[in-house]
Amino acid sequence: xAEALRAGVVVVGGGPAGIAAAVAAGSSGASVLLLxxxxxxxxxxxxxxxxxxxxxxxxxxxxxxxxxxxxxxxTVVDAPAPGLxxxxxxxxxQHVAYERLVLATGAxxxxxxxxxxxxxxxxxxxxxxxxxxxxxxxxxxxxxxAGSGPLLLVVAAALARDGARVAAVVEQARASDxxxxxxxxxxxxGKLLQxxxxxxxxxxxxxxxxxWVREASGDGRVARCVATDGSRERVLDCEILACGYxxxxxxxxxxxxxxxxxxxxxxxxxxxxxxxxxxxxxxELVGVGGASQALSTxxxxxxxxxxxxxxxxxxxxxxxxxxxxxxxxxxxAPRAELRDLPAPGTxxxxxxxxxLGRLDPAWGARTAKLVTRAGMGPCQGRVCGPALSFLFGWxxxxxxxxxxxVPISVLEEDA
Numbered sequence: 001x002a003e004a005l006r007a008g009v010v011v012v013g014g015g016p017a018g019i020a021a022a023v024a025a026g027s028s029g030a031s032v033l034l035l036x037x038x039x040x041x042x043x044x045x046x047x048x049x050x051x052x053x054x055x056x057x058x059x060x061x062x063x064x065x066x067x068x069x070x071x072x073x074x075t076v077v078d079a080p081a082p083g084l085x086x087x088x089x090x091x092x093x094q095h096v097a098y099e100r101l102v103l104a105t106g107a108x109x110x111x112x113x114x115x116x117x118x119x120x121x122x123x124x125x126x127x128x129x130x131x132x133x134x135x136x137x138x139x140x141x142x143x144x145x146a147g148s149g150p151l152l153l154v155v156a157a158a159l160a161r162d163g164a165r166v167a168a169v170v171e172q173a174r175a176s177d178x179x180x181x182x183x184x185x186x187x188x189x190g191k192l193l194q195x196x197x198x199x200x201x202x203x204x205x206x207x208x209x210x211x212w213v214r215e216a217s218g219d220g221r222v223a224r225c226v227a228t229d230g231s232r233e234r235v236l237d238c239e240i241l242a243c244g245y246x247x248x249x250x251x252x253x254x255x256x257x258x259x260x261x262x263x264x265x266x267x268x269x270x271x272x273x274x275x276x277x278x279x280x281x282x283x284e285l286v287g288v289g290g291a292s293q294a295l296s297t298x299x300x301x302x303x304x305x306x307x308x309x310x311x312x313x314x315x316x317x318x319x320x321x322x323x324x325x326x327x328x329x330x331x332x333a334p335r336a337e338l339r340d341l342p343a344p345g346t347x348x349x350x351x352x353x354x355x356l357g358r359l360d361p362a363w364g365a366r367t368a369k370l371v372t373r374a375g376m377g378p379c380q381g382r383v384c385g386p387a388l389s390f391l392f393g394w395x396x397x398x399x400x401x402x403x404x405x406v407p408i409s410v411l412e413e414d415a
Contacts, residue, residue: 004095005071007033009305010085012076012253013104015043016291017283017298019059021102024302026066034063034070035087035096041070043106044126045291047133055291077410078401079257083278086414088406093413100278100305103254103266104298107247107284110386112334113348113356114341116216116225117243125244129155132162139163144225144238146170146213148332149246150195150290156205157198159242166205167236170227172212172245172338177331184327187320188292208234212338216241230337245334247288248386254285255399270315272301280305289325296321339391348391349384351377359388365397378405 009025011018014036022034041063046056063070074094078086085096109124116122123131125147132138143164145156148171156169171178185191199207208227211234216225222241227234251261260267260275265286272280282297296317300310310318342348344357354374360367365381365388368374374388375381375397388394402411 004084004097005033006097007031007069008099009033009102009302010035010096010098010100011068011102011104011302012085013043013106013283014038014041014070014072015104015106015283015294016045016056016059017106017285017294017301018043018102018104019063020295020298021104021280021282021302021305022068022070023059023062023066024299025102025306026068026302027062028303028306028308030306032066032068033096033098034068035074035076035085036070036072037075039072041072044130045294047130059295075404075406076253077403077406078414079253080401080414086401086410088402088404088410091407091409093410095414101257101280102272102298102301102305103257103259103274103279103281103285104283104294104301105250105253105285107249107288108382110245110248110334110390111243111383112245112338112341112387112390113346114213114215114338115343115346116218116222118347118350119216119218119222120220121218121222121239122216122241122243125149125152125155125242126247127244128240128242129158132158137162138240141165141239142167142237143240143242144168144170144213144227144236146225146227146241146243147245148172148334149244150191150328150332151244151246153195153198153202153207155242157201160201160205164240166202167238168206168208168227168234169202170208170211170213170236172335173209173332175209178209181327181331184324188324191290212335212341213241213243214341245338246332247284249285249288250382251285251396252399252403254279254281255396256401256403270318271304271310272297272318273304287322287325287329289321289328293321293325334390342391348387349374349377351379351384354384356391359392361392363392363394365389365394368394369397380404 026032266281280301282301283294352373
């Protein structure tokens with residue numbers, strides 16, 4: 001094994017929150033390592049092909065001046081001892097020692113099963129956006145964008161700009177819930193402009209609120225889906241169905257470290273400190289509120305990790321962003337009707353081909369693993385785990401290393 005990397009502050013995650021934390025800590029004089037599993041910085045929010053977005057360019061320039069060192073292709077898979085992480089890079093084991101740790105591991109898309117959701121051509125809404133950013137082309141394709149969250153309009157507009165024929169945007173949140181966001185949005189003119197630009201791009205495209213996809217069908221791949229509001233149905237022809245129900249935080253590393261989690265987010269104080277000494281959290285781990293919330297909480301966490309106190313203006317911004325994240329969570333919370341969508345034969349664990357009918361709601365996540373192997377496939381429950389929690393109210397099973405699939409040689413090196 002290579003010699004351990006060491007820093008006063010180690011940041012895990014190369015998205016906006018991690019970059020902001022590294023900038024704040026590095027600019028405060030701390031020695032900083034930013035561990036990024038991706039080849040290029042920016043995470044999912046600033047994923048780009050070629051030139052990064054303007055905001056990303058500004059923060060990357062600040063990162064370059066901060067003195068922090070970014071280590072790309074570094075995936076943390078274990079925390080074998082206090083102050084020590086085990087990571088994998090290019091198939092080799094690497095220990096990383098820290099005095100203080102900032103967790104900014106981001107979030108992933110929430111998928112909720114329905115008949116036909118495993119057909120080719122059915123992808124996550126966020127996944128469609130990521131594919132587009134990576135160079136995939138949707139020009140000429142008939143697309144339905146469905147699920148929940150502000151990302152739906154952004155994705156639909158981006159696909160339309162690429163030449164896709166967007167048949168409809170299907171949003172499960174009620175119109176009344178969306179109107180409840182009007183007041184929080186008045187303090188965010190940038191969000192209002194982004195939403196207005198998306199709606200302008202989608203002029204003439206039906207925006208169906210209070211509706212959800214009941215099923216998808218087709219001969220070998222998706223050809224149509226059925227949208228419903230619970231009483232009426234509408235058949236929408238499509239070649240691509242981009243469906244996702246928002247984001248769920250990547251809690252594996254925080255839970256492995258022992259950080260307290262409440263209602264799906266890491267518990268922090270007003271300095272972003274977790275329940276574990278010298279461990280801080282930022283970004284989607286503390287609430288899904290977009291890039292603004294990631295940058296404010298990341299900056300606060302980085303300052304705290306460097307031994308500095310966040311100025312009052314930043315604290316107020318963090319609190320304002322927290323309230324906005326809470327408002328988004330309330331407005332776009334998945335409705336109860338979505339629990340009734342999967343049929344007994346609908347796969348709920350794609351990795352292990354486990355259908356809903358094989359599961360007993362009286363079980364928990366661990367029993368489901370032992371009896372059916374649900375959650376034991378390559379994704380380690382990252383897809384089916386949140387879905388089963390939603391369907392049955394199951395608590396997540398315990399987290400055990402390695403947190404991601406790694407070559408056995410990595411574990412041998414650490415032995």
